[in-house]
Amino acid sequence: MVYLVVPQPRQRVSLRVDQGVLDFFKTEGKGYQTRMNAVLRAYMQAKKAG
Template identity: 60%
Template sequence: MKKERIVTRRWGDRRKGRTDWARVDAMTDEEVEASIANDPDWADFKDIDWSDAVLVMPARKKAISIRVDEDVLEFFKKEGDGYQRRINAVLRSYMQQRAKPKKRA
């Protein structure tokens, strides 16, 4: 790993985002509503009733070190971000299939 790409942070350090929070805080509720109404990314969600939304916390993950064949890793990585999640999903599917009761012939 190239040393210039390593970034060290202490626990509790905050990264500066690109959101202009002062501008957001200065907006009225009407301005926020108008901004949302004009946002094309919001169009698919504007008619959803969020009052019954349920927060689902993902299962805790445990960091491990695992050796896999290079071509297997590249296969998952070429699919884009989230390759570790996809590997986990494949392993979970295998685990669930193995845990099913065996059918008797």
């Protein structure tokens, strides 16, 4: 079964991350902020699932 996920509006924040983390995501190319968000969301969902 396929579920449609409607993206929520994003909120601009200032976030401090290690330079190595930022460099890693940026080397993967355009869309690094979206990928960072996806990793954070996956972590959040894993913690909620407990």
